[in-house]
Amino acid sequence: MTTPEYNEWWVRRINDNTPxxxxxxxxxxxxxxxxVPSELEIIRQxxxxxxxxxxxxxxxxxxxxxxxxxxxxxxxLETEKLRKGKNKAEENLDNLKWERxxxxxxxxxxxxxxxxxxxxxxxxxxxxxxxxxxxxLR
Numbered sequence: 001m002t003t004p005e006y007n008e009w010w011v012r013r014i015n016d017n018t019p020x021x022x023x024x025x026x027x028x029x030x031x032x033x034x035x036v037p038s039e040l041e042i043i044r045q046x047x048x049x050x051x052x053x054x055x056x057x058x059x060x061x062x063x064x065x066x067x068x069x070x071x072x073x074x075x076x077l078e079t080e081k082l083r084k085g086k087n088k089a090e091e092n093l094d095n096l097k098w099e100r101x102x103x104x105x106x107x108x109x110x111x112x113x114x115x116x117x118x119x120x121x122x123x124x125x126x127x128x129x130x131x132x133x134x135x136x137l138r
Contacts, residue, residue, distance in 0.1 A: 002010075
């Protein structure tokens with residue numbers, strides 16, 4: 001046997017546990033309960049969010065990779081250009097060394113020719129002097 005207070009309490013308890021539809025909210029109980037995502041739905045949403053983040057990172061990495069390849073190609077071209085310039089400079093240096101040696105030899109030859117010319121002139125003068133002295137001795 002139950003008392004009227006208990007019955008009243010029991011009815012109130014049951015009614016308090018049931019969601020009542022408010023006047024502003026016209027969702028059914030199923031819709032209201034469907035709003036709360038399940039653990040699987042939460043995991044799926046987290047997976048999709050992480051997947052989207054990773055896709056963005058992959059795109060950024062691919063763009064970075066392309067830019068790095070372009071930078072590498074530019075560096076290769078600049079290196080090749082510098083290498084060619086170095087080879088040309090070394091070739092020019094070798095040519096300058098040969099030209100300097102040639103100039104030194106040419107200058108030495110001119111000095112020797114001048115000296116030879118002076119010696120021949122002096123020899124001619126000495127012959128003339130000897131001839132003059134021989135004539136005066138006769």
